[in-house]
Amino acid sequence: MSKPARKMDESDPEPDGIEQGKRLVRINGDKGLSLAETIAAQFRLLAWRSPLHKLRLRGRFPLRLLAAPADPIAGNAEIGRALAVGQFEHLGEVLPVTVLRQQNFLASNETLDWIQGFAWLRDLAAAMPRPEAIRVAEPLVRAWLSAHGEFDPIGWRPDLIGQRILFWAAYAPLILSSTDLVYRSAVLNGLARMARHLERSAARADEGLPRIAAHGGLIAAGLLIPGGEARQVRGEYGLERALNAHVYPDGGVASRAPIDALELLELLLLVRSAYSSRRLLPPPWFDAVLDRLVPALRGVTLGDGGLSAWHGNGPTNAGRIERAITASGIATRPLRHAPEWGYQRLAGGKTVIICDTGPPPVARLSDDGHASTLAFELSDGPQRLIVNCGGRRGGRIGLPQELATLLRMTAAHSTLVIADKNSTAVRNDGVLGKGVTEVIVNRQENEAGTWIEATHDGYVRRFGLEHCRKLYLSARGDDLRGEDVLAPPRGRRLPSRGRDIPFDVRFHLAPGVEAVPTADGHGALLKLPGGAVWRFRCRGGTLGFDDSLWIDGDGIGCPSRQMVVSGIAPPGGHSVAWSFQKAG
Numbered sequence: 003m004s005k006p007a008r009k010m011d012e013s014d015p016e017p018d019g020i021e022q023g024k025r026l027v028r029i030n031g032d033k034g035l036s037l038a039e040t041i042a043a044q045f046r047l048l049a050w051r052s053p054l055h056k057l058r059l060r061g062r063f064p065l066r067l068l069a070a071p072a073d074p075i076a077g078n079a080e081i082g083r084a085l086a087v088g089q090f091e092h093l094g095e096v097l098p099v100t101v102l103r104q105q106n107f108l109a110s111n112e113t114l115d116w117i118q119g120f121a122w123l124r125d126l127a128a129a130m131p132r133p134e135a136i137r138v139a140e141p142l143v144r145a146w147l148s149a150h151g152e153f154d155p156i157g158w159r160p161d162l163i164g165q166r167i168l169f170w171a172a173y174a175p176l177i178l179s180s181t182d183l184v185y186r187s188a189v190l191n192g193l194a195r196m197a198r199h200l201e202r203s204a205a206r207a208d209e210g211l212p213r214i215a216a217h218g219g220l221i222a223a224g225l226l227i228p229g230g231e232a233r234q235v236r237g238e239y240g241l242e243r244a245l246n247a248h249v250y251p252d253g254g255v256a257s258r259a260p261i262d263a264l265e266l267l268e269l270l271l272l273v274r275s276a277y278s279s280r281r282l283l284p285p286p287w288f289d290a291v292l293d294r295l296v297p298a299l300r301g302v303t304l305g306d307g308g309l310s311a312w313h314g315n316g317p318t319n320a321g322r323i324e325r326a327i328t329a330s331g332i333a334t335r336p337l338r339h340a341p342e343w344g345y346q347r348l349a350g351g352k353t354v355i356i357c358d359t360g361p362p363p364v365a366r367l368s369d370d371g372h373a374s375t376l377a378f379e380l381s382d383g384p385q386r387l388i389v390n391c392g393g394r395r396g397g398r399i400g401l402p403q404e405l406a407t408l409l410r411m412t413a414a415h416s417t418l419v420i421a422d423k424n425s426t427a428v429r430n431d432g433v434l435g436k437g438v439t440e441v442i443v444n445r446q447e448n449e450a451g452t453w454i455e456a457t458h459d460g461y462v463r464r465f466g467l468e469h470c471r472k473l474y475l476s477a478r479g480d481d482l483r484g485e486d487v488l489a490p491p492r493g494r495r496l497p498s499r500g501r502d503i504p505f506d507v508r509f510h511l512a513p514g515v516e517a518v519p520t521a522d523g524h525g526a527l528l529k530l531p532g533g534a535v536w537r538f539r540c541r542g543g544t545l546g547f548d549d550s551l552w553i554d555g556d557g558i559g560c561p562s563r564q565m566v567v568s569g570i571a572p573p574g575g576h577s578v579a580w581s582f583q584k585a586g
Contacts, residue, residue, distance in 0.1 A: 026344055026360045026441045046206060056152070058202075063187070063194040067226045069279035070174040073124055074271045074329035082129025085122060086138050092116050093397070094557070102145040105154050112395075118150075118157050119165035123173040132175060139176040140185070147188050153199070160203040161212035163196045164219025168272045171226050197223035201233060204240055210248050210257055210367050211266060217241035218273040225276045238285055241273075245291050253298030254343020258363040259370060260302040261315035261396045267295055267326050296330050299323070301337035301347045302356055305381035308555060310356040311390045312345075313363060314370025316553040318396035338452075339445055346445060348452045351479025352383040353584075357471075358415075359456040361438045362426045370395060370410070371434040373424040375441060375458045376471040377415035380482070382584070385530045386512035389552055389562075390415040397557020407432070409553065418469055418486045418507045418578075420571075425460030425469070436463070451476040462491055465503050467575060480584040489575035507543065507567040507578050510550045513560040517547060526565060527585075535585040542578035543569035 084091040088099050092113045101107040102117070109117070116122065126135050150157035170177060170193060180186055200223065204216035217240035224234025248256050248266075255263050270292060277284045302310045307320030338347040344360015357378040362371040370393060380388040391414035394406040401409075408414060412424045419425075426437025438460035446453045457470040470487040486507050511517060514531040517538075525539040526547075550564040567578055 026341070026443065027439060046203075059153075059195040059198050061194065061198065063191040064228050065190070067171060067174055067178070067190075067193075068228060069171075069226055069276075071168075071172050071222070071226075071272070071275040071279040073127070073169075073172040074275055075124065075268050076325060077124035077126070077128035079125070079129040081122065081125035082127070082135075085126050085142075086130065086134070090117055090122065092122075099142055100145070102142055103149050105149050105157070114156065115162060118159075118162045120169040120173075121165065123169050123176060127173060127176065135176050136179050139173070140180055143170075143177045143189060144185060147192055151188075151192060158196070158199060159212075160200060160207035160216035162215075163200050164204070164207075164215040164217065164222075165269075167193060167196060167200070167219040168222050168269075168276070171222055171276065172272065193223070194227060197227060197230070197233065201236060204237070209244075210255075211262060211269070213244040214241065214248060214266065215269055217244055218269055221273055222276040225280050225282070242285070242287055245287075249291055249295065250340075250342035251294070252340045252342045253294030253296070253337060254340050254345070256363065257313065257368040257371075258344060258360060259313040259315055259368065259395070260299065260309045261318060261393075263295060263299045263302075264309070264318065264323060264326060267292070267299060267330065270295075271326065271329050292330055292332060293334075296327055296332040297334045297337040298340055298343060300327065300334065301340055302345055303336065304356065304379060304386060305352060305354045306384040306386065309396065310345075310379045311392045311553075312356075312358055312374060313368060313372050314393040315396040316392035316394075316557065317386075317555045319555050341443065344441065346443070346454050346456075348454065348473065348475040349479070350451060350475050350477045353380065353475065353479030353482070355380045355473070355475060355482070357454060357456070357473065359443045359454070360441055361458070362434050365433045368434075369432065371426075372410045372415065373412040373426040373428060373434065373437065373460075374415040374417065375425050375438045375460060376456055376469060377412075377417035378473070379416065380582070382479075382530060382534055382536070383532070385532050385534065387515060387528065387530065387536065387582075388416050389510050389512045391510060391551055392553030394553075394557070397553065397555060401553070401557060401559075405559070410434075413506075413508060414510075416509050417471070418488075418505055420461050420465055420467070420469075420488070420503055420505045422504075422506075423461070423464065425458065449477060451481075459491065461488075466490055466573070467503070467571065482582040483579075484581065485577055485579045487575065487577040488571045490573075502570045502572050505543075505569055505571055505576075507540075507580070509538075509565040509567075510552070511563045511565065513552050513554075513562045515562070517563055517565060519545070519547070528582075537583045537585055538565065538580070539583075540567045540578065540580040542576065543567040 081091050090097045095113045178186055200220045204220050207213040207216040217237050220237030221234055224230035224237055274284055304310055308317035309315055346357045346359050348355040355378055358374045377390055391409050393409055394401040410428050412419050427435035429435045438458045441458045443456045452475050454473040457468050459468055461467050467488040468491045472485040474483045516529040518527045528536040528538055546566045548564050548566055550562045552560045552562045554560050
């Protein structure tokens with residue numbers, strides 16, 4: 003299997019007494035593409051470069067598009083103004099727009115995809131009136147056609163074609179308003195040829211968002227290029243299959259990255275707009291996915307409206323999230339219990355907690371998976387209090403690779419770490435290796451508050467101990483109690499390690515939070531920038547303080563502090579109890 007198996011029937015207990023639906027399993031988690039799949043992909047590239055494939059792409063092209071969908075997402079005017087002076091600005095990278103005339107140019111993968119997918123048309127439209135935007139856009143499209151009009155491995159990647167068709171269609175008034183009939187014909191012919199290639203390649207796109215983008219573009223081509231009814235049907239069939247494979251019943255995504263859920267929502271809104279431009283409704287399953295996706299996305303936001311930091315993304319701009327959710331037209335409460343996605347939301351008063359209660363994503367679905375199982379983040383109103391260090395995605399400035407790797411380590415998250423080892427290995431090639439394969443979760447709620455108990459097996463092979471984290475948040479949100487338990491796994495016989503094992507329970511503090519140790523050495527007063535004060539207490543270890551780092555919404559590293567409860571666990575196990583209580 004290529005993604006975690008989710009057992010959702012809760013009617014019968016399994017042989018070990020654990021109810022089905024409360025166990026999340028990671029299967030073949032460290033297996034990427036097989037050798038056969040890699041070889042097959044290389045053969046496809048050779049075939050697509052061939053003269054025969056070039057002949058297949060020939061055919062009639064439309065004189066015009068049937069409609070120009072409205073983009074429901076607003077662009078960034080600052081980026082658009084940079085385009086007007088001849089620069090692509092993305093994730094802190096600055097490139098001259100002349101790179102569009104080159105088949106190969108040096109840039110990060112994220113920036114390369116952004117340029118080739120033409121998402122920057124959105125920013126250009128936000129920056130200036132249409133006549134000015136046309137004067138900027140047309141030469142850039144001409145440059146791309148001159149360098150990438152024929153197949154090349156990057157510019158003609160199926161997911162990028164899908165995005166390009168969606169953006170070219172949405173911003174057709176910017177790129178197809180020219181009186182130069184030769185240029186207009188070249189653009190429309192390019193669209194037709196890309197659509198023909200997409201028919202043959204969409205199903206071969208990488209799993210997850212790339213395959214969804216490819217089929218979304220195929221649907222748009224079918225809707226907007228005359229005579230595309232069969233293409234639309236083929237796209238809808240492929241998109242439904244891709245969404246079923248990537249979106250869980252609770253609305254979460256298989257990559258487990260909240261930023262991917264946001265990008266998926268933005269993509270699907272563009273596809274929906276293509277239907278609306280033709281006064282058509284998407285299939286019922288399409289809206290059903292949106293209905294699940296929006297509450298799941300809201301469920302992983304903290305009190306400031308930004309995303310909680312998991313599996314590659316930092317906090318991400320709250321405005322971007324709200325704009326996408328508003329554009330969806332779906333008014334819903336945040337999802338608290340996401341059993342398949344693997345996140346739990348505890349909320350009381352102004353306090354919000356997001357806890358990672360799932361195995362890391364499998365390697366073939368994520369390049370940015372973190373060893374973060376059982377970590378949590380906490381906010382008091384708009385102020386973050388306990389955080390993870392963050393991730394490289396979602397910000398404006400790219401991070402050095404070495405720092406991005408460190409952010410994926412267990413120690414960069416607010417959870418327990420044994421002997422400075424990751425709960426799931428982060429291999430030298432960047433792929434998450436062996437570690438957590440199973441997480442067992444129990445949740446209870448009543449008028450007093452919410453209880454979560456979750457156990458993972460990431461340290462069982464190496465140290466013979468499971469990690470169990472218990473959380474309780476009062477209904478008023480002013481009392482959080484936790485316990486981290488290390489114990490031999492129940493029902494399994496393992497060789498006795500016969501040695502004491504060091505551990506640390508880390509609580510990374512958000513920047514601006516001041517920690518003042520108490521006189522007895524077992525607690526601290528935590529003063530938030532807004533004036534609120536929380537009392538922290540612990541038992542079962544020694545409390546210390548250390549430096550930390552937090553990646554903000556712009557991708558900038560901000561110095562911070564962390565509280566570390568350290569101790570020694572004997573072979574029979576150990577527990578650490580701790581609490582956060584809001585003063586006043």
